[in-house]
Amino acid sequence: MADTTSSSAASSSAAPTSTAPTGTLVPNATKEVGFQENWKYRTFIDSTSSKDPKNDAGAKYLELSGGILSVTPASSDTTENSSYWPDAGxxxxxxxxxxxTFNVTGNRLIGDACQDFIAGxxxxxxxLRKTLxxxxxxxxxxxxxxxxISNIVAWGGNANAKGTFSFTMSINGKPVIDGSDDGNASNHG
Structure with a gap:
């Protein structure tokens, strides 16, 4: 008996493609779109302990990568609730x-410049715990x-396991996003 499977059925499972309409703001049309794996978010830590995010020209950034298993951002908002007369209660x-904050976990990789800086x-x-x-x-x-940088754990665990490495980074003040500190920059992350 002849195969009656349609070739269009096979092509319907392909991922859909789309293009941005003319005039749509696209930061860089050649960048990937869709779901991103977390490792594509790159984090660098300044080993000179600079403090001014508006002027990082002298910073010596080390990539936080080797031995890192997870970087988990967390946020907490302070809110004020008001009930005005026109809102009827x-x-x-x-x-x-x-x-x-950013909670970082992984395995201690001695010799990795970024991990060595943090462990130090x-x-x-x-x-001395503040940097960019x-x-x-x-x-x-x-x-x-x-x-x-707080809650640094630079070793620990079972005798037959890789050493533990973890710490927390808490943002101080207002970050500079996409080169702007006026609060009108694009959302990051």
Whole structure:
């Protein structure tokens, strides 16, 4: 008996393609679109402990990559709820502040310049724990921010396992996103 499978059925499972209409703002038309794997978000940490995200010209950025298993961003908003007379008892919520952190976990890779820098901060305090980070998303958006590095764990675990490595980066103040610190830059991440 002859095969009656249509060739159009096989082609219908192919991923759809689309193009941006003329006039649509596309940061870089050659960049990938769709779901991105997390490793494509690149994070760099300044080893000179610069503090000003508006002026990172002297920064020596080291890529946070070797031995890293996970970088998990978290945010917490400060909100104010108000119930005005015209709203008939209903509430309006305004975000009056925001806090952003990045929890990093992995395996300790001795000799990796970025990990060695962070591990070297473990017994330091105050301003010595502050530096800059630069993050570049797969869409090309960038963020430069001052961070405090805390909760550093540079070793530990079972005798027959790779050493543990983890820490938290907390953004201090306002980051510079896509070269702008006016609050009108594109959303990062």
């Amino acid at each position: 209903n509430t309006t919520t305004d975000v009056t502040g925001t806090s952003h 901060l473990a017994y330091k305090t105050g301003d 980070i630069k993050q570049i998303g797969p869409d090309g958006h960038t963020m430069v921010a001052q961070v405090t």
